[in-house]
Amino acid sequence: MGYIKDLFKEKSTALNADIKKMIAEHGDYKIGEITIAQVYQGMRGMTGLITETSLLDSNEGIRFRGYSIPELREKLPKAEGGTEPLPEGLFHLMLIGELPTKEDVDHLTAVWARRSHVPNYVFDVIESLPVNTHPMTQFSIGIMALQRESIFAKEYEKGINKKDHWDFIYEDTMNLIARLPRVAAYIYRRKYKNGDHIHPNGMLDWAGNFAHMLGIEDKGFWALMRLYMTIHADHEGGNVSAHTTHLVGSALSDPYLALAAGMNGLAGPLHGLANQEVIRWIEEMQRELETEAPSKEQIADYIRKTLSEGKVVPGYGHAVLRKTDPRFTAQMEFGKTHCPDDPLVQTVWNIYDVAPGILGETGKIKNPWPNVDAHSGALLKHYGLVEEDFYTVLFGVSRALGVLASLCWDRALGLPLERPKSVTTEYLKKLVVGE
Ligand code: NMX
Ligand code: MLT
Numbered sequence: 205m206g207y208i209k210d211l212f213k214e215k216s217t218a219l220n221a222d223i224k225k226m227i228a229e230h231g232d233y234k235i236g237e238i239t240i241a242q243v244y245q246g247m248r249g250m251t252g253l254i255t256e257t258s259l260l261d262s263n264e265g266i267r268f269r270g271y272s273i274p275e276l277r278e279k280l281p282k283a284e285g286g287t288e289p290l291p292e293g294l295f296h297l298m299l300i301g302e303l304p305t306k307e308d309v310d311h312l313t314a315v316w317a318r319r320s321h322v323p324n325y326v327f328d329v330i331e332s333l334p335v336n337t338h339p340m341t342q343f344s345i346g347i348m349a350l351q352r353e354s355i356f357a358k359e360y361e362k363g364i365n366k367k368d369h370w371d372f373i374y375e376d377t378m379n380l381i382a383r384l385p386r387v388a389a390y391i392y393r394r395k396y397k398n399g400d401h402i403h404p405n406g407m408l409d410w411a412g413n414f415a416h417m418l419g420i421e422d423k424g425f426w427a428l429m430r431l432y433m434t435i436h437a438d439h440e441g442g443n444v445s446a447h448t449t450h451l452v453g454s455a456l457s458d459p460y461l462a463l464a465a466g467m468n469g470l471a472g473p474l475h476g477l478a479n480q481e482v483i484r485w486i487e488e489m490q491r492e493l494e495t496e497a498p499s500k501e502q503i504a505d506y507i508r509k510t511l512s513e514g515k516v517v518p519g520y521g522h523a524v525l526r527k528t529d530p531r532f533t534a535q536m537e538f539g540k541t542h543c544p545d546d547p548l549v550q551t552v553w554n555i556y557d558v559a560p561g562i563l564g565e566t567g568k569i570k571n572p573w574p575n576v577d578a579h580s581g582a583l584l585k586h587y588g589l590v591e592e593d594f595y596t597v598l599f600g601v602s603r604a605l606g607v608l609a610s611l612c613w614d615r616a617l618g619l620p621l622e623r624p625k626s627v628t629t630e631y632l633k634k635l636v637v638g639e
Contacts, residue, residue: 208311209374211300216370216616219256223617240632247442248523252624253450255441256613257298257606265530266439269297273435273530281306283409283430288538291411291433291605292316295381298438298609317406317413319382326350327390339391339594340471344464346387351460353379360456369456370616376459377608384601385410389417396591414601418589424542425587429598431538432583435531436576436599438606442524444469445476445600449607450614454622459611466607467600473518476577476599481518483581483592485510486551497547504558511566519578520559522571531576532556535583548582 235251242250258268268276280289280297281304292312296304304312329349330342351357356372364372386404393401402417415421415429441450449466453459470476489506490496498506510517522529536556539549556574563572581595589595 208296208300208308208315209371212374212612212616213370215300216613220617240636243627243632246523253441253447254617254619255446255450255610256301257610258438258440260440260524262524262526265525265527268294268438269301271297271303273534276434277431277534279303280434281309283412283426286427286430288427288431289434290409290430291437291602292409294434294437295605295609298606299612313409315378316382316410317404319379320386320404320406322350322383322386322390323353325352326387330387330391330394335395338471339395339597340467340477340600342391342395343388343597343600344467344471346391347380347384347460347464347467350380350383350387351458351464354458354460355379356458357460360458366618369618370612373453373459373615374612377612380459380463381604381608382410384604385414385417388597388601389414391597392418392591392594396594420587420589422587425589428538428542428583428587431534432580432598433602433605435534436580436602438603438609441610443475444472445603446607446610450610451622453611453614454619459608462611463604463608466603470600470603471596474516476596476603478518478575478577479580479595479599480592482577483585483595485518486548486555486582490551497551498554500554500558503551503555504562507555507559507562511562517559517563519555520563520572520574521569522573522575525573525575526571528556528573529575529578532574532579535576535579539579539583539586543583543586546582546586548585552579552582 236249238250242248258266260266264272266273271279276289276294276297280293282288283290290309290313293304293309296302296308296312326346326349330346333342333345353376355375356369359368359372390401393399397419402419405413405416408416409430411429411433412426414433415426439446441447445466448469449462452465453462457465473481489498489503493502493506495502507517536553539546539552543549556578559574560572563569580599581592584590584595584598585592
């Protein structure tokens, strides 16, 4: 048993005991009330899930096991000569609950490199799809094809003790995370580079190797990938991709089935696909205004036009956040260091200067501030990753770290099948008149 697995067993056994005690002593403690409005309005503010890996504060943003993004950029181990955190370190933090040492991170890099082989039949399945199939669809199908490799599914079929579920979910998690960059890079090179594939380099870290397999050797891009893979990994448990992975996993569907389901949610334009939509929206604005660098006045008019057409301004707003997303700020800081003169990056900053005021004026948009997706595409374009319909796949590779670490916790804590109650409007009508 690898030592991170031993550590996880130790931590989860201890938490299991704490939870049993909490339920025994405080099981009836009320943590909120549910209103009819909440039931109709996407369950906003309704606490109904346990997710150990991260916690969101609506004003401050995400904290991973108590650490904010600026803290993680400072404290997580970095690649040799690198400036950004290695996502392996974030995974260790989410799974174990403690900051890793550089040795812990190197261990994970080595484990994932060793487990990263993707069987050829997975590539055959991807090849059977028309090349113009959306990359997120190819990604989800690639993960589904890999499901044949699930150790949990095979062991469950043989018959395993419920106490051991976590062990096989952990094994699948490690194998799946190790394989995802290869699947994603394969889709990228297939779709945009005439199938001219690049072999993995087993000497590189997980994100560095992913950048290498995409075919971008600029070390600034490798740094961006390490930051990108770290900041997109988790956003507590209620977001669509995390919640879906957790829900599907609660049926004891294995990590491949659960992650593919989560990725299908991430592929929606109100969730992860917004990063693609942001770039398309900016490019449409540039085309319409016939300028690469629209002025703030022109941007303001274009935002008003978008709103008047009943469309959303992609990259702005959030279901929970009520301030600028710290993931946006981290990317802005990266841009200020690495590409302050890039016209597209500057346009993103100009939008940031004018959009919140206009969105706020509508009086109905609860959060007029930018989210993570408002910035990422401009940085990717800067380094030559110009195919925006691939951007959500990058988000998905990163998101796997958080949702699969959580799936390990779900099974280690023995969380049951998720099955909330639903009612009809007719039922509520009778309820409010006291029938
Ligand atoms: N542009 C225009 N209208 C908006 C926006 C926006 N950026 N954000 C919210 N609204 C509208 C929203 O559609 C709703 O309209 P209506 O009452 O007519 O149905 C109204 O404002 C109230 O919505 P909120 O309660 O502020 O937001 P909600 O929690 O329902 O939705 C989002 C959150 C993220 C879905 C929403 O802000 C949005 O559609 N943003 C643009 C898409 C986006 O950037 N998504 C990425 C989120 C981050 N991620 O990666 O997942
Ligand atoms: C996310 O990263 O999942 C998004 O910000 C959406 C959310 O938290 O609801």
